[in-house]
Amino acid sequence: MTARAIAEEVIDLSGIRAAVDQVLEEFLAGKARSAGSGPLADFVDVVRGMLRAGGKRVRPVLCVCGWHAAGGGARLDEVLRAAASLELFHTFALIHDDVIDGSDTRRGMPTAHRIFQAGREGEAGGEEAARFGTGSAILLGDLTLVWSYELLAGPGLAPASDRVLGDVLGAMRTEATLGQYLDLRASGQLDADLEGAMEIVRYKTAKYTIERPLHVGAVLAGAGSRLLEACTAYALPVGEAFQLRDDLLGVFGQPGATGKSDLDDLRAGKRTPLVAVAMQRAGAGQRMTLTTLLGQPGLGPHEAAAIRSILEETGARAAVEEMIAVRYRQALRSLDLSGFPAPVVTALRDIAHRVTARSS
Amino acid sequence: MTARAIAEEVIDLSGIRAAVDQVLEEFLAGKARSAGSGPLADFVDVVRGMLRAGGKRVRPVLCVCGWHAAGGGARLDEVLRAAASLELFHTFALIHDDVIDGSDTRRGMPTAHRIFQAGREGEAGGEEAARFGTGSAILLGDLTLVWSYELLAGPGLAPASDRVLGDVLGAMRTEATLGQYLDLRASGQLDADLEGAMEIVRYKTAKYTIERPLHVGAVLAGAGSRLLEACTAYALPVGEAFQLRDDLLGVFGQPGATGKSDLDDLRAGKRTPLVAVAMQRAGAGQRMTLTTLLGQPGLGPHEAAAIRSILEETGARAAVEEMIAVRYRQALRSLDLSGFPAPVVTALRDIAHRVTARSS
Numbered sequence: 001m002t003a004r005a006i007a008e009e010v011i012d013l014s015g016i017r018a019a020v021d022q023v024l025e026e027f028l029a030g031k032a033r034s035a036g037s038g039p040l041a042d043f044v045d046v047v048r049g050m051l052r053a054g055g056k057r058v059r060p061v062l063c064v065c066g067w068h069a070a071g072g073g074a075r076l077d078e079v080l081r082a083a084a085s086l087e088l089f090h091t092f093a094l095i096h097d098d099v100i101d102g103s104d105t106r107r108g109m110p111t112a113h114r115i116f117q118a119g120r121e122g123e124a125g126g127e128e129a130a131r132f133g134t135g136s137a138i139l140l141g142d143l144t145l146v147w148s149y150e151l152l153a154g155p156g157l158a159p160a161s162d163r164v165l166g167d168v169l170g171a172m173r174t175e176a177t178l179g180q181y182l183d184l185r186a187s188g189q190l191d192a193d194l195e196g197a198m199e200i201v202r203y204k205t206a207k208y209t210i211e212r213p214l215h216v217g218a219v220l221a222g223a224g225s226r227l228l229e230a231c232t233a234y235a236l237p238v239g240e241a242f243q244l245r246d247d248l249l250g251v252f253g254q255p256g257a258t259g260k261s262d263l264d265d266l267r268a269g270k271r272t273p274l275v276a277v278a279m280q281r282a283g284a285g286q287r288m289t290l291t292t293l294l295g296q297p298g299l300g301p302h303e304a305a306a307i308r309s310i311l312e313e314t315g316a317r318a319a320v321e322e323m324i325a326v327r328y329r330q331a332l333r334s335l336d337l338s339g340f341p342a343p344v345v346t347a348l349r350d351i352a353h354r355v356t357a358r359s360s
Numbered sequence: 361m362t363a364r365a366i367a368e369e370v371i372d373l374s375g376i377r378a379a380v381d382q383v384l385e386e387f388l389a390g391k392a393r394s395a396g397s398g399p400l401a402d403f404v405d406v407v408r409g410m411l412r413a414g415g416k417r418v419r420p421v422l423c424v425c426g427w428h429a430a431g432g433g434a435r436l437d438e439v440l441r442a443a444a445s446l447e448l449f450h451t452f453a454l455i456h457d458d459v460i461d462g463s464d465t466r467r468g469m470p471t472a473h474r475i476f477q478a479g480r481e482g483e484a485g486g487e488e489a490a491r492f493g494t495g496s497a498i499l500l501g502d503l504t505l506v507w508s509y510e511l512l513a514g515p516g517l518a519p520a521s522d523r524v525l526g527d528v529l530g531a532m533r534t535e536a537t538l539g540q541y542l543d544l545r546a547s548g549q550l551d552a553d554l555e556g557a558m559e560i561v562r563y564k565t566a567k568y569t570i571e572r573p574l575h576v577g578a579v580l581a582g583a584g585s586r587l588l589e590a591c592t593a594y595a596l597p598v599g600e601a602f603q604l605r606d607d608l609l610g611v612f613g614q615p616g617a618t619g620k621s622d623l624d625d626l627r628a629g630k631r632t633p634l635v636a637v638a639m640q641r642a643g644a645g646q647r648m649t650l651t652t653l654l655g656q657p658g659l660g661p662h663e664a665a666a667i668r669s670i671l672e673e674t675g676a677r678a679a680v681e682e683m684i685a686v687r688y689r690q691a692l693r694s695l696d697l698s699g700f701p702a703p704v705v706t707a708l709r710d711i712a713h714r715v716t717a718r719s720s
Binding site for chain 2: 038039040042043092096099100101102127128131132134135136138139141142143145146149150153166170173174177178180181182184185187188295297
């Protein structure tokens with residue numbers, strides 16, 4: 001698919017998604033076979049369910065785009081496996097993230113820890129079932145991380161690229177974990193520090209979700225430092241815009257479309273740029289309301305509506321929309337200067353539009 | 361050290377421990393340098409603290425013994441790095457295990473999640489601090505797992521051994537995770553099924569702690585399947601005995617010596633062979649007491665004493681001591697038939713004695 005598509009001057013993004021999903025399905029089918037009816041079967045089922053329930057496959061698609069940006073090559077199977085491995089890594093990150101945030105739903109389905117918890121509720125008390133759910137999901141996440149390495153280390157990865165590839169992936173894994181930690185450490189510490197909030201966005205999303213996947217693909221096609229820098233110039237504004245959109249959807253999105261609760265971020269008291277701007281602009285009464293309500297685990301729809309009003313009235317929502325628009329334009333300009341092949345520019349322009357204008 | 365020691369017909373076990381600790385210290389010193397005063401510094405500090413607080417280094421020592429058993433070789437640095445990587449993997453497993461079990465102490469120190477929690481307690485409420493502690497420790501464990509791969513993938517690992525080594529390590533990581541899951545799933549499900557309890561022991565400890573470390577070292581020295589089988593013949597009985605001793609220490613040990621609470625296992629309602637034997641032999645009244653008390657999160661010293669009495673009176677404690685003795689003898693017999701070099705046999709005999717007769 002992709003090899004032909006690039007010859008036709010179009011990168012087939014949905015074809016990439018389908019090819020990556022096939023790699024993932026085959027990998028998990030192998031795990032299911034070796035699991036039989038043993039305890040591993042429970043784990044395979046949950047991971048499969050999460051992947052089948054949806055997801056935009058942003059990271060795999062960008063990985064393959066990075067590969068084309070650097071000229072691609074004969075080893076399409078290699079980059080597809082790397083792309084699928086990034087998706088498994090992301091699945092691990094989501095499983096643990098949901099445990100840490102205590103989220104109930106993801107992609108419109110119960111989160112992993114809630115699935116394990118529900119399986120236990122008949123036989124045990126509520127608290128014990130919750131403990132079992134959390135523990136099982138921690139272990140499931142661990143094994144999914146191990147699988148992401150295993151899928152990557154298949155027979156085809158060229159030894160020559162191993163060292164550079166290892167460095168890029170190592171940076172990605174560290175940044176993803178530290179980004180989550182910064183996010184967690186800042187939660188509940190409500191302030192007007194927009195720069196601090198943007199630093200979390202850069203670690204947690206811009207580098208992990210956009211820059212590193214492009215780099216992984218590019219390195220597999222033998223990219224040098226100039227090409228990697230061109231990827232970065234595109235990735236950081238798009239990544240920041242992606243997370244800023246995510247923050248808006250977390251508060252103003254339709255749960256039916258996002259697959260996530262529109263209360264979780266408010267309950268967690270996430271220190272997003274959206275909230276930082278609102279705190280900067282809020283009057284004394286508004287600031288008091290934000291400080292009192294944000295981060296309350298028991299916050300309900302009524303309190304959420306009050307917070308949303310303040311985010312609107314202070315102009316914080318509009319300001320974040322403008323930050324997204326600025327970064328979108330910056331990403332498009334970087335593509336004009338990138339020197340990437342035309343079909344890659346078209347695809348990355350499309351992706352920049354989708355991730356910044358999305359509603360789910 | 362070790363290369364000279366083997367020439368002198370003695371494997372210097374404490375020399376191995378010191379050499380592995382040096383590899384770990386250097387690796388973490390590199391991480392500390394790149395962390396500066398950033399958020400990564402918190403993580404490096406906790407892992408360093410855990411490693412410095414103690415630990416028997418059973419897995420690294422066995423890894424180097426497995427290497428000598430297969431004839432060793434010139435690449436001592438390679439096997440030391442693999443051995444250190446096993447210890448980092450184990451550190452990851454302990455961090456998550458303590459979160460899952462809600463344990464307060466490990467090696468006489470607060471567990472990772474309690475350290476993070478304590479750092480937050482001044483500024484946040486008790487529940488929020490606990491949530492922050494749990495979340496941070498999950499992320500710290502994730503990064504420590506990533507580090508265990510990174511340490512292993514240093515410049516020296518011979519490409520020829522990569523595939524077989526990968527298979528052994530993959531099996532180890534899967535078995536460790538599934539063993540924990542089986543343990544968790546069985547907790548609180550009190551019954552007299554000794555065979556089920558022994559299956560958990562085999563996954564969780566015999567394979568993970570003894571067999572796979574020996575295999576990793578042996579594979580690095582180019583071992584064939586016969587030598588790997590000789591490792592297994594020694595490892596499984598020693599590993600079972602190791603865990604049975606651990607179970608006894610978890611209930612009857614001195615917290616001052618073990619570094620762990622003597623209530624945690626009872627509170628978690630761990631389905632150990634010790635408990636299974638007691639349930640088999642208990643009278644109706646004793647069984648009622650066990651069923652009522654085991655697995656109570658609020659269980660105190662008084663209830664623990666009642667359980668200990670029943671474990672004594674039913675003869676369960678003595679029966680488990682006998683199971684340990686049988687396995688110890690079995691391990692020694694397997695060494696006589698192993699064909700391992702004499703210094704390796706001496707070292708493994710010493711290890712079998714230490715892990716089965718230990719008090720900490």
